[in-house]
Amino acid sequence: xxxxxxxxxxxxxxxxxxxxxxxxxxxxxxxxxxxxxxxxxxxxxxxxxxxxxxxxxxxxxxxxxxxxxxxxxxxxxxxxxxxxxxxxxxxxxxxxxxxxxxxxxxxxxxxxx
Amino acid sequence: xxxxxxxxxxxxxxxxxxxxxxxxxxxxxxxxxxxxxxxxxxxxxxxxxxxxxxxxxxxxxxxxxxxxxxxxxxxxxxxxxxxxxxxxxxxxxxxxxxxxxxxxxxxxxxxxxx
Numbered sequence: 001x002x003x004x005x006x007x008x009x010x011x012x013x014x015x016x017x018x019x020x021x022x023x024x025x026x027x028x029x030x031x032x033x034x035x036x037x038x039x040x041x042x043x044x045x046x047x048x049x050x051x052x053x054x055x056x057x058x059x060x061x062x063x064x065x066x067x068x069x070x071x072x073x074x075x076x077x078x079x080x081x082x083x084x085x086x087x088x089x090x091x092x093x094x095x096x097x098x099x100x101x102x103x104x105x106x107x108x109x110x111x112x113x
Numbered sequence: 114x115x116x117x118x119x120x121x122x123x124x125x126x127x128x129x130x131x132x133x134x135x136x137x138x139x140x141x142x143x144x145x146x147x148x149x150x151x152x153x154x155x156x157x158x159x160x161x162x163x164x165x166x167x168x169x170x171x172x173x174x175x176x177x178x179x180x181x182x183x184x185x186x187x188x189x190x191x192x193x194x195x196x197x198x199x200x201x202x203x204x205x206x207x208x209x210x211x212x213x214x215x216x217x218x219x220x221x222x223x224x225x226x227x
Contacts (some may be wrong), residue, residue: 008155029136034215037219041223042220042221043117043206043218043219043220043221043222044156044204044205044214044218045218046215047213088155088156090216098144098161098163098168098210099124099144099146099163099208099209099211099214099216100144100146100158100161100169101146101206101216103155103156104155104157105154105155106155
């Protein structure tokens with residue numbers, strides 16, 4: 001079993017839809033949870049960052065972490081064609097991993113007009 | 114700061130040839146990661162360094178792959194000899210070693226071995 005599991009999709013939705021992306025993980029030491037967005041032929045870029053459990057909102061994006069279930073989510077409201085990209089979840093612990101991130105495989109999202 | 118810089122952006126080479134990929138870290142970062150990305154496997158960690166020292170190379174596919182960090186700001190990933198199955202996008206990323214901090218990725222090197 002991989003440390004982080006993520007459904008690769010692809011996911012295709014119409015403009016304006018609410019998108020839900022999810023990851024599960026197995027290592028209870030993870031405390032920092034991130035979502036990276038990767039456009040075609042580009043490197044991943046940090047989109048959202050959450051520490052421990054709870055919700056974090058940034059514009060149309062909401063990140064949720066449920067440590068008891070080892071489950072994280074990213075919600076995109078009022079999705080736009082410009083949101084079309086691959087979304088990768090990533091996580092790490094406090095410092096023992098020297099900054100190493102554990103990534104999911106990524107979910108490919110297409111938002112059509 | 115220009116961010117993490119990788120070169121070349123694209124590389125096409127014949128099977129059996131040596132390939133060298135290069136990465137310049139962000140100033141002040143001391144952890145460096147090499148990843149390989151394919152459609153089938155996603156983002157795979159190959160090796161990572163902390164303060165120029167290789168910490169974990171268990172992701173390196175085989176002896177044909179080697180990585181070095183000759184100084185605090187630069188790293189190379191070498192494949193010798195290259196094979197068609199090495200075709201992928203190779204990313205390097207840098208961060209600090211405090212954990213829980215953002216990793217910055219380069220634009221990647223798209224390698225095609227024919």
